[in-house]
Amino acid sequence: MTGLRIALLTHSTNPRGGVAHCLALAEALCALGHEAVVHAPDPSGRGFFRAAACPTVSVSARTVAGDTVELVQTRINDYLVHFGSPAACGFDVFHAHDGIGGNALATLKQRRLIPGFVRTVHHLDTFADPQLADWQDRSIQEARRILCVSQGWTDQVRSDFGAMPEVVGNGVDMAAYQPAPDLQDAAVRQRWGLGDGPIVLAIGGFEARKNTLGIIEAFARLRERRPGTQLVIAGGASLLDHASYRARCHAALTVHGLAAGANGPVIETGPVPQADMPALYRIADMLAFPSLKEGFGLCVLEAMACGTPVIVSHRPPFTEYLAEGDALFVDPAAPDDIARAMAIALVPETHDRLRLAGFARAAAHSWRACAERHLDAYAGCARIRQEPTHA
Template sequence: MRIALLTYSTKPRGGVVHTLALAEALSRAGADVDVWTLGRGGDSTFYRPVDPAVGVRAVPFPEVPGEDVGARIQRSIAVLRDAFTPGDYDVVHAQDCISANAALPCLRTIHHLDTFTTPALVACHERAVVEPVGRVCVSESVAAEVKAGWGLTPTVIPNGVDADRFARAAGPAGDADRAMWRSRLGPYVLALGGIEPRKGSIDLLEAYALIRRRRPDVRLVFAGGETLFDYRDYRAAFERRAAELGVHHEMLGVVDEDVLPGLVAGASAMAFVSTKEGFGLAAMEALAAGVPVVARDLPVLREVFGDAVRFAAEPMAMGGSLASVLAEPPDPAPGRALAASYTWEAAAAAHLAFYAQHLSEGGGRA
């Protein structure tokens, strides 16, 4: 079976992490897999090495100074569509709104649903939900949102987790990496994904200001943040609020993949307060490393994490929960067991069954 997986970026965003791990697991299961992406900023490959058995097709995508978000996304769709060769594959599976619009008709994974106000982006999002020939969601909660909004019934296939990699970072093999981060940062609460509205960054800032009263030694650290969207206004509001609260934070930007597990494992806690998520892969990796997680109280995160994390709905409760896990870290064993229960091998097997079903239904190329 020849499979094309499509994603919109080479950078370490959640959907891209998912795409590469799934591609490698499918390849180990015997499939012939290529990953197609846009090579933004001159990239010719992904943020990390990819198993050589997986083909990487990075389509050049030069930057256009002054281009607004809507125009960039429309150009992204057009450039990827013009380069992609769907006839080479039995299965075409897009992992996001942009690549789905470029590859229709295709299969689509809907990781989470977005809300746009620009007409072109609203139309892009709508097509990527309605027009694929089949859909996957990584949680029952998101599948229920799709059914409620469009009357469609996606197949639910949970994410895998590279739990061993993060567990190793928390053990003797990761001592030096954890010590390096703790020496640089001191005790820290970690948030992955940058400063942006969907990540609830200003809410986290408010929560951090509360715990600083009791734990002035604890630093708030943000890592990641690669995105297509322009969040300058939100980031300016974040910085204004930080100044008003008199608190400081550390922005690491995109962290190299080889040192990320040590950064996660070295944290005193992870704050995972996104307003929308499909699964919560970064939080699951933190649990694999034995790091306590405070998550926003969302149905999808209740579904995926159960009792393995602390939930909080608003900044005051987030601050209280963070202070609690910092003072008395919970038993890490349940979280580690939960993370280890999600494997990419299981995800790949479920995807292959999903692909076989679509092909057997006589629809030709999936």
């Protein structure tokens, strides 16, 4: 396939899994000889959370003080303003990675500014607000081709929408995420006040689908047996409002005498600079990721590439790409089960076994292979270029 110009749209410049996937996919597509340009609304004007080896566009975006519906509508309109002229739509393929970009592209298709678009469904949300639910549905129903990162969500989209999605999976950059320690490890340990005791790492901030409450309850049980253990809750940048769940998590920490704070038993980092993430994984004795609902779990591969044992839910998507010996599988609804897995992960023999198995599993997932799986979908949606005529 000759080089394509591909516009990839994601919802944010912040370090979320879907955004990380979008950037890494674009980099791999560029390495294959295509021009893949990642777009995202950027109200801060600071650009993407990491430097990228692909073109990026920070779409001018207005500040929003209202609720989630107003925020999503504004972000859709931000995209429509950006792509509002034929000149801005000079791409062969348009590829949305979320409902915001998908709705913008659906409107551009209706206005005949683009021929159609590809939509990747990382996961489906359950929205109480009918407008948010309608936007999610429209972004999928109007797409010409639908992709999913896991088989479970492929089956769900097929059931809910009667569509025939294709599985494209995920990858991990083994050059960036490595097990060998470096000087950054000590700097990160000092920055977050991490001691010499065991470190449990949780990614995703305080969010219900990430099962942060279950992790907190399990950690409280583990700390009764290992008093020096610390829990690091990293990340959490999100367009959705998780304030009420966050309050519940902090209440649970208070009940257990584990109030989050500097140098304490629980460290809340907020979004972590990309340059610090490999070190944070390496410092951790385990990644606790017993999600209740997950698209794929990109941080699982990142942790494994850094040699960090992983605890995951015994359910898809994890059971799709991990074998029993790759990770510790738990019932995410059972804090006792999660706590037992945390304790087992600290056993030296188990830790070493999981370290080796996880590294091998991560090495089997390349972004190049992921990018190649996208090319058939792109070929079916590419704008037909008009070749110049000669008199």
